[in-house]
Amino acid sequence: MNIKEYIESGIIESYVMGLASESERAEFERYCTQYPELVAARRKFEEKLEAYASENAVAPPPEVKVKVLEAVGKESRTAVPSNQPPKIINMENQTQSRSSGVLKFLAAACVLLAVAMVFLYFQTKQENQDLSKANDRLLQKVTETDSILNRIVGEQKAIKDSNTIVVNMVGTKVAPRSSANVYWDSASSKVYLVVKNMPQLPTDQQYQLWALIDGKPTDLGVFDATDQKVILQMKDTRKAQAFAITIEQKGGAKSPTLEKMQSLGKTMLTQ
Amino acid sequence: MLALKERNNQAFGFLYDNYAGALYSIIKQIITDNNELASDVLQEVFINIWRKIETYDQTKGRLFTWMLNIARNASIDTLRSKSYQNSQKNQELPENVYKGVANQIIQQNVDNIGLKKVLETLKPEHRVLVELAYFKGFTHEEIAEMMSIPLGTVKTRIRNALLQLRQFLK
DSSP states (O other): OOHHHHHHHHHHHHHTTOSHHHHHHHHHHHHHHOHHHHHHHHHHHHHHHHHHHTTTTOOOHHHHHHHHHHHOOOOHHHHHHHHHHHHHHHHHHHHHHHHHHHHHHHHHHHHHHHHHHHHHHHHHHHHHHHHHHHHHHHHHHHHHHHHHHHHHHHHHHHHHHEEEEEEEEEEEOTTTTEEEEEEEETTTEEEEEEEOOOOOOOTTTTEEEEEEETTTEEEEEEEEEGGTTTTEEEOOOOOSSSEEEEEETTOOSSSSSSGGGGEEOOTOOOO | OHHHTTHHHHHHHHHHHHHHHHHHHHHHHOOOSHHHHHHHHHHHHHHHHHHHHGGOOOOOOOOHHHHHHHHHHHHHHHHHHHHHHHHTTOOOOOHHHHHHHHHHHHHHOOSSSTTTHHHHHHHHHHHHHHHIIIIIOHHHHHHHHOOOOOOOHHHHHHHHHHHHHHHHOO
């Protein structure tokens, strides 16, 4: 088929203006699907016709528009219910699925948050306990150190006090190498012993310090050789002409075993 | 176009404002003697456009072409309706109806608007055929009988007339 001849045959105008017969229309529409140039020519004529018709438009009475829109408005209102429901259901479905998605997300977030909080709670609790224990240990140590320090300060005070008498205990014939110092505060009656060199004893024996008051020995307490170089506070005594150290059974004896006297020192206050 | 197919009232109002004048013009070219009736037809045409907008097929032509044909068909239907025929005082006798219409057309040269003005540029023997076919809605067979000319001649003449019409529109 010669499409150019077909285009020029007047069929386009006939078709567009609604003058073509049924068979001519069917044929034209079929050719339109095959020949883009036919469609282009048709479009061109349609545009011209439309432009011409618009140029030659006659304004209709204004009430026609009012009536048309009124009728159309009525129809669209009645048409809406039959058209809309499936759309509304769709939207509801969408919001439902979306909100259930949100709920799932929120639930998951809540579970995670709860787990995290429990974890944090236990972790914090553990930390708190650890810190509390550390604090207790520190406090205990401080108290210990404090008491040690107080003791040392007290001892130093006593030793350096003008009233304090230093008694140099020297070794006896039994134990010539034994030596110790006794610091005796005659004012406060406090007695301190500084072990310089005392031999190790069997575990069932201890050294015992005695004060010789008017010829009678008075017990001032026991000590071990391991307490070397440590200031030991012994029992108080008001009077003492001399101090003596003996070896006794563990816990001390009521009266000194004089043959085991390790060292002896006389005070200056010998009366 | 989508807004129209979804029956958007605002889009439809816009459509009316743009095309009512052009469509009213074609209606008046067919229903020449009754403005009130032409207005009623225009109203009916737009309501039909609204109802049938979903059936409009873009591949078969422009929206205006589709609307123009609805307006033309509605006008011709009105022209042919019994009530309209009865309202015509100067009715021809039924057996002479075709000849009468043809004569009417040939005489009717005044007060032409729109496409009818284009028809004036055509040769009279062409013009009458376009008139009968386009503005009166007669089939080619009816015209052939009416004018006592062969069907092939009617077709050829109408095609030629339409081609001249296209030339004029350029």
